Amino acid sequence: MSDDRGKDALTDSGxxxxxxxxxxxxxxxxxxxxxxxxxxxxxxxxxxxMYRGRQWTMRQYAGFGTAASTNERxxxxxxxxxTGLSVAFDLPTQMGYDSDHPMASGEVGRxxxxxxxxxxxxxxxxxxxxxxxxxxxxxxxTAAILLVxxxxxxxxxxxxxxxxxGTIQNDILKxxxxxxTYIYPVDPSLRLIxxxxxxxxxxxxxxxxxxxxxxxxxxAGATAPQxxxxxxxxxxxxxxxxxxxxxxxxxxAPRLSFFFAAHNDFFEEVAKFRAARRLWARLxxxxxxxxxxxxxxxxxxxxxxxxxxxxxxxxxxxxxxxQALSAVLGGTQSLHTNGFDEALALPxxxxxxxxxxxxxxxxxxxxAARTVDPLAGSWFVEDLTxxxxxxxxxxxxxxxxxxxxxxxxxxxxxxxxxxxxx
Numbered sequence: 001m002s003d004d005r006g007k008d009a010l011t012d013s014g015x016x017x018x019x020x021x022x023x024x025x026x027x028x029x030x031x032x033x034x035x036x037x038x039x040x041x042x043x044x045x046x047x048x049x050m051y052r053g054r055q056w057t058m059r060q061y062a063g064f065g066t067a068a069s070t071n072e073r074x075x076x077x078x079x080x081x082x083t084g085l086s087v088a089f090d091l092p093t094q095m096g097y098d099s100d101h102p103m104a105s106g107e108v109g110r111x112x113x114x115x116x117x118x119x120x121x122x123x124x125x126x127x128x129x130x131x132x133x134x135x136x137x138x139x140x141x142t143a144a145i146l147l148v149x150x151x152x153x154x155x156x157x158x159x160x161x162x163x164x165x166g167t168i169q170n171d172i173l174k175x176x177x178x179x180x181t182y183i184y185p186v187d188p189s190l191r192l193i194x195x196x197x198x199x200x201x202x203x204x205x206x207x208x209x210x211x212x213x214x215x216x217x218x219x220a221g222a223t224a225p226q227x228x229x230x231x232x233x234x235x236x237x238x239x240x241x242x243x244x245x246x247x248x249x250x251x252x253a254p255r256l257s258f259f260f261a262a263h264n265d266f267f268e269e270v271a272k273f274r275a276a277r278r279l280w281a282r283l284x285x286x287x288x289x290x291x292x293x294x295x296x297x298x299x300x301x302x303x304x305x306x307x308x309x310x311x312x313x314x315x316x317x318x319x320x321x322x323q324a325l326s327a328v329l330g331g332t333q334s335l336h337t338n339g340f341d342e343a344l345a346l347p348x349x350x351x352x353x354x355x356x357x358x359x360x361x362x363x364x365x366x367x368a369a370r371t372v373d374p375l376a377g378s379w380f381v382e383d384l385t386x387x388x389x390x391x392x393x394x395x396x397x398x399x400x401x402x403x404x405x406x407x408x409x410x411x412x413x414x415x416x417x418x419x420x421x422x
Contacts, residue, residue: 012265013223014422015387021379027386033278037372039292041281043274043385044373045331046296051369057334058359059136061302063088063113064346067123070113074128076349082356085128085166086136086336088112089146094181096142112138121149122156131159135166136211136300136334141183143170144196151204167208167257167300170196173234173405174213177412178220186406193238194245201251208257210238211300217412218261219306221420224272225388229395230405230412231258232280237405239288253284253294257333262323263304269323270375271384273299273330279389283396301327302336308343316340321358328368329375335359 009017027033035041038048047054060082062073074085089112092104098116099108108114115121125135130153139146147168151161172189175182182189193210200209214222214231222230235256242252260276262269280297284290303323308316317340324337337355339347347355362368375381395415402408 011224011268011384012263013225013268013388015225015268015384015391017380021383023379025379025383027382033382033386034376040285040295041278042296043278044376046277046298046333048372050331050372051328051363052372055363055369056328056332057084057134058082058356058363059084059086059134059300059334059336060352060356061086061088061136061138061336062347062352063090065109065113067113067115067120071124071126071128073349073352074125077352077356078128078133080353080356081360084134084136084334087124087138089137089139090114091181093146094139094142096145096183115146115149118149118152121146121153125150125153129159130154130157131163136169137166138169138211140169140172140175141181141189143168144192147196147204147207161204163206164204165206167211168196169213169259170210171213171234171238171259173237173409174216174231176409177230177234178216178222178416186409190237190241190406191245194242194247197242197252197255198245198247200255201247205255208255209252211257211259212238213259215259215261215302217416218263219304220416222416223419224263224265224268225391226395226415226419227260228272228276228279228388229392229399230416231260232276232283232392233396233399233405233408233412235280236283236287239284240404243288249288249290250294253288253290254296256298258297258299260299260301260332261304262301262327262330264307264319264323266322266326267375267381268384268388269326270330271381272388273301273327273332274373274381275385275388275392277331278385279392298333300334300336301330301332303327303338305338305342308338308340310343313340313344316343317354317358320355321362324358324362325366325368328362329373331373 037045091107097104197209200207212235214227218227277297281295284295339351341351399408
């Protein structure tokens with residue numbers, strides 16, 4: 001635990017924090033830097049009324065063992081008020097191996113659910129109306145295959161593909177940078193992502209074709225500004241490749257979504273989300289002339305797995321609650337709250353229930369969702385928001401000098417490793 005007494009307090013990312021903030025820290029141009037909720041640059045939120053008009057989606061990430069076991073957990077969560085599905089796949093599925101492949105030995109069903117066939121997908125979503133629930137699938141190298149299986153199951157059950165809502169992660173660059181479940185070389189991988197964007201724009205218009213992920217980057221050791229910068233570097237690379245493939249910006253950019261972590265430093269996390277919205281809107285307008293709709297940053301948040309402890313695991317309930325509150329006050333569109341026992345094992349039903357109830361209490365008992373961006377105007381929060389945006393831009397300039405994200409993989413890896421070591 002840190003001791004913030006004295007003159008040299010720092011955020012978890014190393015940003016200096018003064019003892020007190022005052023009017024001298026006010027925004028120089030509030031109209032340009034804040035704006036109104038639902039309007040460029042979206043600092044205060046992507047919708048005018050935010051949670052008064054549209055509550056965040058409670059989307060608990062789940063998947064383990066067989067399709068039947070995971071389907072049982074989905075029904076358990078939906079019956080208790082979850083409003084969206086989020087599928088965790090095992091490593092063989094993520095890497096394109098069948099469960100009986102020698103390379104899959106010891107990994108089948110461990111990190112998520114094993115899906116080898118259309119029949120597995122039928123079992124996974126058995127008894128669930130895919131026309132009335134949105135589904136997020138955390139899958140990258142094999143995203144196109146899993147999306148096709150999902151569409152097939154939906155159409156077998158009378159749900160047309162045009163009605164399907166959900167997201168595939170489909171973010172291969174962060175696999176090279178921070179995680180490792182890539183199969184193909186960079187350029188063919190990026191070509192496949194553009195193909196999926198083109199297909200969905202024509203056939204599955206409500207589907208988010210990519211979830212550009214800072215979560216894994218942050219969990220690997222990045223700071224908050226690095227999480228924003230490296231995620232956006234990848235996002236800009238995807239936009240550039242899609243445009244080069246002949247896809248119109250306004251046909252795919254409004255369906256881009258993002259995925260961030262929420263860690264323990266409460267005010268830094270709130271500021272990070274606000275800075276990210278503003279920076280992405282400005283980048284999309286500056287570099288591509290995007291419309292306001294195409295420049296909106298919509299994102300999912302998951303509380304920080306790396307912050308949880310195996311010792312005294314019930315303390316994790318408090319950590320998860322504060323992280324979730326930072327995401328809500330930061331304007332997330334959907335949220336996963338970790339189970340308190342995840343440092344030890346897959347969440348038990350009790351842990352999964354408490355995690356979901358945490359969101360429900362925040363939504364219905366605390367007043368946190370009553371007004372839009374309630375921390376706006378705080379001299380401290382606005383100063384942190386500006387600092388994170390400026391630091392993220394500095395990293396983006398470094399990446400641009402290396403030709404963009406595809407040419408800066410090693411640079412981003414090195415920066416993450418250095419931050420994790422510190």
